[in-house]
Amino acid sequence: MTENTIYELLMAHPVISAVKDDAGLAKCMESECCIVFVLYGSINNITDIVYRLKTAGKTVFVHADLIDGLANREASIDFLHTAVQPHGIISTKLSLIKHAKSLGLLTVMRFFVIDSRAMENIRHCDLKQHADFIEILPGLMPKIIGKVSKMTKKPVIAGGMIEEKEDVVTALSSGAVAISSTNPSVWFL
Numbered sequence: 001m002t003e004n005t006i007y008e009l010l011m012a013h014p015v016i017s018a019v020k021d022d023a024g025l026a027k028c029m030e031s032e033c034c035i036v037f038v039l040y041g042s043i044n045n046i047t048d049i050v051y052r053l054k055t056a057g058k059t060v061f062v063h064a065d066l067i068d069g070l071a072n073r074e075a076s077i078d079f080l081h082t083a084v085q086p087h088g089i090i091s092t093k094l095s096l097i098k099h100a101k102s103l104g105l106l107t108v109m110r111f112f113v114i115d116s117r118a119m120e121n122i123r124h125c126d127l128k129q130h131a132d133f134i135e136i137l138p139g140l141m142p143k144i145i146g147k148v149s150k151m152t153k154k155p156v157i158a159g160g161m162i163e164e165k166e167d168v169v170t171a172l173s174s175g176a177v178a179i180s181s182t183n184p185s186v187w188f189l
Helices: 003-012 022-030 046-055 074-084 094-102 116-124 142-152 165-173
Strands: 015-019 035-038 059-063 088-091 106-112 133-137 156-159 178-181
Touching: 003 035, 015 022, 015 156, 022 046, 035 046, 046 059, 046 074, 059 106, 074 094, 088 094, 094 106, 106 116, 116 142, 133 142, 142 156, 142 165, 165 178
Parallel strands: 015 035, 015 178, 035 059, 059 088, 088 106, 106 133, 133 156, 156 178
Antiparallel strands: none
């Protein structure tokens, strides 16, 4: 799976299921969402979660920072790459994104944009060669979505607090290539 393939999937289906529990996992299997962000699990069940999603034809990104039992170290990415085999990794840690990219995984660098200092961190972060996509949270900031997209020249995914069709439309019209949401009703828009 390549960055271009993911981009094409997002152009056709710009809503990403962000799954945070088993109930969400079951619900996302019923949705037409092609891409799933796994935001939960442990070293004991993450392989099964990813296997179930891939068997259902979903493209799977695992948020490495949120998997119980994994440390914020390269060895965790090695484990995910070899044992779990997701299509990609999400992280707030640039070192993990760099390592995942070196292994050939797709990467999503997640930023919490809460103030001007967070914007400066994005500006100074070395994303060009490492992050395929950037996810910014909260996703209800049209002006910031546009700024981040122009500043980084990377496809931006807007995530967090997106609950209605209007939120989706606003984020996409502001420059996001997709939105991610843990709200199942958004998955079925």
